[in-house]
Amino acid sequence: MRYALITGASSGIGAELARLFARDGIGVVLCSSPRSRDKLQALATELKRLQSIDAYALCEDLSLPGAAERLILQVNELALPIEYLVNNAGAGIVGQSFQDHDATQMTGMLQLNVVTLSQLTLHYVQPMIERGRGRILNLSSSAGYVVPHGLEAAYAASKAYVISVSEALAHDLRGTGVSCTHIAPGPTRTNFFNAAGLIDERRMAKLGYSQPHDIALIGYRAMHAGRTAVIPGISNKFVTWMARISPSRTLTGIISAYVVSRNLD
Numbered sequence: 550m551r552y553a554l555i556t557g558a559s560s561g562i563g564a565e566l567a568r569l570f571a572r573d574g575i576g577v578v579l580c581s582s583p584r585s586r587d588k589l590q591a592l593a594t595e596l597k598r599l600q601s602i603d604a605y606a607l608c609e610d611l612s613l614p615g616a617a618e619r620l621i622l623q624v625n626e627l628a629l630p631i632e633y634l635v636n637n638a639g640a641g642i643v644g645q646s647f648q649d650h651d652a653t654q655m656t657g658m659l660q661l662n663v664v665t666l667s668q669l670t671l672h673y674v675q676p677m678i679e680r681g682r683g684r685i686l687n688l689s690s691s692a693g694y695v696v697p698h699g700l701e702a703a704y705a706a707s708k709a710y711v712i713s714v715s716e717a718l719a720h721d722l723r724g725t726g727v728s729c730t731h732i733a734p735g736p737t738r739t740n741f742f743n744a745a746g747l748i749d750e751r752r753m754a755k756l757g758y759s760q761p762h763d764i765a766l767i768g769y770r771a772m773h774a775g776r777t778a779v780i781p782g783i784s785n786k787f788v789t790w791m792a793r794i795s796p797s798r799t800l801t802g803i804i805s806a807y808v809v810s811r812n813l814d
Protein backbone atom coordinates (compact mmCIF):
# COMPACT_ATOMS: atom_id res chain seq x y z
CA MET A 550 0.00 0.00 0.00
CA ARG A 551 1.13 3.55 -0.74
CA TYR A 552 0.88 6.12 2.07
CA ALA A 553 0.15 9.82 2.35
CA LEU A 554 1.11 11.99 5.31
CA ILE A 555 -1.49 14.77 5.60
CA THR A 556 -1.14 17.56 8.14
CA GLY A 557 -4.21 19.48 9.27
CA ALA A 558 -6.46 16.53 8.47
CA SER A 559 -8.97 17.02 11.30
CA SER A 560 -11.19 19.44 9.37
CA GLY A 561 -11.72 21.53 6.25
CA ILE A 562 -9.59 21.01 3.17
CA GLY A 563 -7.26 18.51 4.90
CA ALA A 564 -10.10 16.17 5.92
CA GLU A 565 -11.46 16.28 2.35
CA LEU A 566 -8.01 15.49 0.95
CA ALA A 567 -7.77 12.52 3.32
CA ARG A 568 -11.08 11.19 1.95
CA LEU A 569 -9.79 11.52 -1.63
CA PHE A 570 -6.58 9.58 -0.91
CA ALA A 571 -8.53 6.89 0.93
CA ARG A 572 -11.07 6.57 -1.90
CA ASP A 573 -8.14 5.78 -4.24
CA GLY A 574 -6.85 3.04 -1.90
CA ILE A 575 -3.94 5.09 -0.56
CA GLY A 576 -3.20 4.62 3.15
CA VAL A 577 -3.28 7.80 5.21
CA VAL A 578 -1.30 9.10 8.16
CA LEU A 579 -3.41 11.95 9.50
CA CYS A 580 -2.07 14.71 11.72
CA SER A 581 -3.69 17.49 13.72
CA SER A 582 -2.99 19.29 16.97
CA PRO A 583 -3.83 17.39 20.21
CA ARG A 584 -6.99 19.55 20.67
CA SER A 585 -8.64 17.63 17.79
CA ARG A 586 -7.48 14.15 18.82
CA ASP A 587 -10.99 12.63 19.00
CA LYS A 588 -12.08 14.14 15.69
CA LEU A 589 -8.93 12.92 13.95
CA GLN A 590 -9.26 9.43 15.39
CA ALA A 591 -12.93 9.34 14.28
CA LEU A 592 -11.90 10.23 10.72
CA ALA A 593 -9.19 7.54 10.69
CA THR A 594 -11.74 4.96 11.91
CA GLU A 595 -14.28 6.09 9.29
CA LEU A 596 -11.75 5.81 6.44
CA LYS A 597 -10.53 2.38 7.58
CA ARG A 598 -14.09 1.08 7.73
CA LEU A 599 -15.43 2.63 4.51
CA GLN A 600 -12.39 2.32 2.25
CA SER A 601 -10.54 -0.69 3.72
CA ILE A 602 -7.25 1.16 3.88
CA ASP A 603 -4.72 1.70 6.68
CA ALA A 604 -5.38 4.97 8.48
CA TYR A 605 -3.43 6.37 11.43
CA ALA A 606 -4.07 9.44 13.58
CA LEU A 607 -1.06 11.27 15.02
CA CYS A 608 -1.29 14.43 17.09
CA GLU A 609 1.37 17.09 17.37
CA ASP A 610 1.16 20.84 17.86
CA LEU A 611 2.98 21.90 14.70
CA SER A 612 3.20 25.53 15.82
CA LEU A 613 5.87 24.66 18.39
CA PRO A 614 9.62 24.53 17.76
CA GLY A 615 10.81 20.94 17.17
CA ALA A 616 7.30 19.79 16.15
CA ALA A 617 8.37 18.49 12.74
CA GLU A 618 11.07 16.29 14.32
CA ARG A 619 8.55 14.93 16.84
CA LEU A 620 6.02 14.15 14.11
CA ILE A 621 8.71 12.46 12.01
CA LEU A 622 9.61 10.24 15.00
CA GLN A 623 5.94 9.25 15.36
CA VAL A 624 5.70 8.45 11.64
CA ASN A 625 8.99 6.48 11.79
CA GLU A 626 7.47 4.21 14.43
CA LEU A 627 4.84 3.17 11.86
CA ALA A 628 7.66 2.21 9.42
CA LEU A 629 5.68 3.19 6.31
CA PRO A 630 7.05 4.59 3.05
CA ILE A 631 5.56 8.08 2.64
CA GLU A 632 4.98 8.64 -1.08
CA TYR A 633 2.72 11.65 -0.68
CA LEU A 634 3.27 14.60 1.64
CA VAL A 635 0.47 17.11 2.07
CA ASN A 636 1.47 20.23 4.00
CA ASN A 637 -2.03 21.47 4.67
CA ALA A 638 -2.02 22.50 8.36
CA GLY A 639 -2.16 26.24 8.61
CA ALA A 640 -3.64 29.09 10.57
CA GLY A 641 -4.09 32.79 10.00
CA ILE A 642 -4.15 36.09 11.80
CA VAL A 643 -6.74 38.00 9.81
CA GLY A 644 -8.46 41.35 10.27
CA GLN A 645 -5.65 42.98 12.25
CA SER A 646 -2.91 45.42 11.42
CA PHE A 647 0.56 43.98 11.82
CA GLN A 648 1.32 46.29 14.77
CA ASP A 649 -1.64 44.76 16.67
CA HIS A 650 -0.50 41.12 16.27
CA ASP A 651 0.20 39.17 19.44
CA ALA A 652 3.90 38.19 19.30
CA THR A 653 3.38 34.64 20.61
CA GLN A 654 0.47 33.94 18.27
CA MET A 655 2.41 35.32 15.31
CA THR A 656 5.51 33.25 16.11
CA GLY A 657 3.36 30.10 16.33
CA MET A 658 1.70 30.89 13.01
CA LEU A 659 5.05 31.37 11.27
CA GLN A 660 6.37 28.16 12.82
CA LEU A 661 3.29 26.28 11.54
CA ASN A 662 2.91 27.85 8.09
CA VAL A 663 6.60 28.24 7.25
CA VAL A 664 9.08 26.34 9.44
CA THR A 665 7.25 23.04 10.00
CA LEU A 666 6.20 22.90 6.35
CA SER A 667 9.80 23.39 5.24
CA GLN A 668 11.23 20.86 7.69
CA LEU A 669 8.72 18.15 6.78
CA THR A 670 9.34 18.76 3.08
CA LEU A 671 13.11 18.59 3.52
CA HIS A 672 12.82 15.32 5.43
CA TYR A 673 10.44 13.49 3.09
CA VAL A 674 11.65 14.73 -0.29
CA GLN A 675 15.01 12.90 -0.16
CA PRO A 676 13.61 9.33 0.14
CA MET A 677 11.11 10.22 -2.59
CA ILE A 678 13.97 11.19 -4.92
CA GLU A 679 15.82 7.95 -4.07
CA ARG A 680 12.65 5.97 -4.91
CA GLY A 681 12.20 7.97 -8.12
CA ARG A 682 8.60 8.80 -7.28
CA GLY A 683 6.64 10.99 -4.89
CA ARG A 684 4.22 13.89 -4.72
CA ILE A 685 4.20 16.94 -2.45
CA LEU A 686 1.14 19.17 -2.13
CA ASN A 687 1.42 22.46 -0.25
CA LEU A 688 -1.50 24.71 0.71
CA SER A 689 -0.62 28.28 -0.15
CA SER A 690 -3.30 30.97 -0.56
CA SER A 691 -4.38 33.67 -2.98
CA ALA A 692 -3.35 36.02 -0.13
CA GLY A 693 0.24 34.95 -0.82
CA TYR A 694 0.09 36.46 -4.31
CA VAL A 695 -1.28 39.73 -2.98
CA VAL A 696 1.54 41.11 -0.88
CA PRO A 697 1.27 43.68 0.70
CA HIS A 698 -2.06 42.26 1.85
CA GLY A 699 -4.17 44.51 4.06
CA LEU A 700 -5.08 43.20 7.52
CA GLU A 701 -3.32 39.85 6.92
CA ALA A 702 0.29 41.03 6.75
CA ALA A 703 2.17 38.15 8.41
CA TYR A 704 -0.26 35.47 7.19
CA ALA A 705 -0.05 36.68 3.58
CA ALA A 706 3.74 36.85 3.80
CA SER A 707 3.88 33.30 5.19
CA LYS A 708 1.83 32.11 2.21
CA ALA A 709 4.04 34.08 -0.19
CA TYR A 710 6.87 31.98 1.24
CA VAL A 711 4.91 28.79 0.53
CA ILE A 712 4.35 29.87 -3.08
CA SER A 713 7.98 30.80 -3.60
CA VAL A 714 9.54 27.74 -1.99
CA SER A 715 7.07 25.34 -3.65
CA GLU A 716 7.76 26.75 -7.11
CA ALA A 717 11.53 26.68 -6.56
CA LEU A 718 11.35 23.08 -5.33
CA ALA A 719 9.15 22.08 -8.28
CA HIS A 720 11.86 23.47 -10.54
CA ASP A 721 14.67 21.67 -8.69
CA LEU A 722 12.78 18.36 -8.80
CA ARG A 723 12.43 18.23 -12.60
CA GLY A 724 13.50 14.84 -13.95
CA THR A 725 13.50 13.10 -10.55
CA GLY A 726 10.02 11.54 -10.75
CA VAL A 727 9.00 13.66 -7.76
CA SER A 728 6.84 16.77 -8.02
CA CYS A 729 5.79 19.65 -5.81
CA THR A 730 2.44 21.35 -6.32
CA HIS A 731 0.91 24.25 -4.46
CA ILE A 732 -2.73 25.22 -4.46
CA ALA A 733 -3.73 28.82 -3.71
CA PRO A 734 -7.39 28.89 -2.64
CA GLY A 735 -9.40 32.02 -2.04
CA PRO A 736 -11.88 32.21 0.87
CA THR A 737 -13.20 28.71 1.62
CA ARG A 738 -15.92 27.54 4.03
CA THR A 739 -13.84 25.86 6.72
CA ASN A 740 -12.96 26.46 10.37
CA PHE A 741 -10.20 28.80 9.25
CA PHE A 742 -12.18 32.04 9.79
CA ASN A 743 -14.18 30.62 12.72
CA ALA A 744 -10.90 29.69 14.42
CA ALA A 745 -9.84 33.31 14.08
CA GLY A 746 -13.23 34.30 15.58
CA LEU A 747 -14.00 36.41 12.55
CA ILE A 748 -16.82 35.16 10.44
CA ASP A 749 -19.61 32.64 10.79
CA GLU A 750 -20.97 29.90 8.52
CA ARG A 751 -24.03 31.96 7.46
CA ARG A 752 -21.94 34.89 6.34
CA MET A 753 -19.49 32.65 4.49
CA ALA A 754 -22.43 31.13 2.59
CA LYS A 755 -23.72 34.61 1.75
CA LEU A 756 -20.32 35.73 0.48
CA GLY A 757 -20.12 32.65 -1.76
CA TYR A 758 -17.01 31.12 -0.22
CA SER A 759 -15.78 27.89 -1.92
CA GLN A 760 -16.53 24.46 -0.52
CA PRO A 761 -13.54 22.58 0.96
CA HIS A 762 -14.33 19.44 -1.05
CA ASP A 763 -14.07 21.36 -4.35
CA ILE A 764 -10.73 22.90 -3.34
CA ALA A 765 -9.38 19.54 -2.18
CA LEU A 766 -10.36 17.86 -5.45
CA ILE A 767 -8.68 20.54 -7.57
CA GLY A 768 -5.48 20.30 -5.50
CA TYR A 769 -5.55 16.50 -5.48
CA ARG A 770 -5.87 16.28 -9.27
CA ALA A 771 -3.18 18.91 -9.83
CA MET A 772 -0.83 17.04 -7.48
CA HIS A 773 -1.32 13.74 -9.33
CA ALA A 774 -0.79 15.52 -12.65
CA GLY A 775 2.50 16.92 -11.30
CA ARG A 776 1.43 20.53 -11.89
CA THR A 777 3.44 23.26 -10.15
CA ALA A 778 0.65 25.63 -9.18
CA VAL A 779 -3.12 25.79 -9.24
CA ILE A 780 -5.35 28.77 -8.45
CA PRO A 781 -8.97 27.62 -8.09
CA GLY A 782 -11.85 29.82 -9.29
CA ILE A 783 -12.23 32.61 -11.84
CA SER A 784 -12.43 35.50 -9.35
CA ASN A 785 -9.44 34.13 -7.48
CA LYS A 786 -7.44 33.86 -10.71
CA PHE A 787 -8.44 37.42 -11.57
CA VAL A 788 -7.36 38.79 -8.17
CA THR A 789 -3.95 37.10 -8.29
CA TRP A 790 -3.42 38.18 -11.89
CA MET A 791 -4.33 41.79 -11.04
CA ALA A 792 -1.90 41.75 -8.10
CA ARG A 793 0.88 40.49 -10.36
CA ILE A 794 0.40 43.15 -13.05
CA SER A 795 -0.34 46.03 -10.66
CA PRO A 796 2.11 48.90 -11.28
CA SER A 797 1.98 49.94 -7.61
CA ARG A 798 2.38 47.76 -4.52
CA THR A 799 0.98 50.62 -2.41
CA LEU A 800 -2.21 50.61 -4.48
CA THR A 801 -2.42 46.80 -4.20
CA GLY A 802 -2.13 47.11 -0.41
CA ILE A 803 -4.88 49.74 -0.22
CA ILE A 804 -7.27 47.68 -2.38
CA SER A 805 -6.58 44.44 -0.50
CA ALA A 806 -7.14 46.15 2.89
CA TYR A 807 -10.47 47.50 1.60
CA VAL A 808 -11.59 44.09 0.27
CA VAL A 809 -10.55 42.21 3.44
CA SER A 810 -12.26 44.73 5.75
CA ARG A 811 -15.49 44.56 3.68
CA ASN A 812 -15.44 40.74 3.87
CA LEU A 813 -15.06 40.91 7.64
CA ASP A 814 -17.64 43.63 8.34
Ligand SMILES: NC(=O)c1ccc[n+]([C@@H]2O[C@H](COP(=O)([O-])OP(=O)(O)OC[C@H]3O[C@@H](n4cnc5c(N)ncnc54)[C@H](OP(=O)(O)O)[C@@H]3O)[C@@H](O)[C@H]2O)c1
Binds near residue numbers: 558560737744761
Ligand atom coordinates in the same frame (compact mmCIF):
# COMPACT_ATOMS: atom_id res chain seq x y z
N1 LIG B 1 -10.20 28.55 4.45
C1 LIG B 1 -9.67 29.46 3.63
O1 LIG B 1 -10.32 30.45 3.25
C2 LIG B 1 -8.27 29.26 3.11
C3 LIG B 1 -7.86 30.05 2.01
C4 LIG B 1 -6.57 29.88 1.52
C5 LIG B 1 -5.70 28.97 2.10
N2 LIG B 1 -6.13 28.22 3.17
C6 LIG B 1 -5.17 27.27 3.75
O2 LIG B 1 -5.72 25.97 3.71
C7 LIG B 1 -5.13 25.17 4.73
C8 LIG B 1 -6.21 24.37 5.44
O3 LIG B 1 -7.04 25.25 6.16
P1 LIG B 1 -8.63 25.09 6.24
O4 LIG B 1 -9.21 26.23 5.52
O5 LIG B 1 -9.05 23.72 5.88
O6 LIG B 1 -8.86 25.42 7.80
P2 LIG B 1 -9.27 24.51 9.04
O7 LIG B 1 -10.58 23.84 8.80
O8 LIG B 1 -9.17 25.43 10.22
O9 LIG B 1 -8.15 23.40 9.11
C9 LIG B 1 -6.85 23.68 9.59
C10 LIG B 1 -6.16 22.39 9.92
O10 LIG B 1 -4.83 22.71 10.37
C11 LIG B 1 -4.64 22.14 11.65
N3 LIG B 1 -3.84 22.96 12.54
C12 LIG B 1 -4.03 24.27 12.89
N4 LIG B 1 -3.13 24.63 13.82
C13 LIG B 1 -2.38 23.53 14.06
C14 LIG B 1 -1.29 23.26 14.92
N5 LIG B 1 -0.81 24.21 15.75
N6 LIG B 1 -0.75 22.01 14.94
C15 LIG B 1 -1.23 21.04 14.14
N7 LIG B 1 -2.26 21.23 13.29
C16 LIG B 1 -2.82 22.46 13.26
C17 LIG B 1 -6.02 22.05 12.25
O11 LIG B 1 -5.97 21.08 13.29
P3 LIG B 1 -6.74 21.36 14.70
O12 LIG B 1 -8.15 20.96 14.42
O13 LIG B 1 -6.04 20.47 15.65
O14 LIG B 1 -6.58 22.82 14.98
C18 LIG B 1 -6.86 21.64 11.05
O15 LIG B 1 -6.77 20.25 10.86
C19 LIG B 1 -4.36 26.13 5.64
O16 LIG B 1 -2.97 26.04 5.34
C20 LIG B 1 -4.88 27.51 5.23
O17 LIG B 1 -3.94 28.53 5.42
C21 LIG B 1 -7.39 28.34 3.68
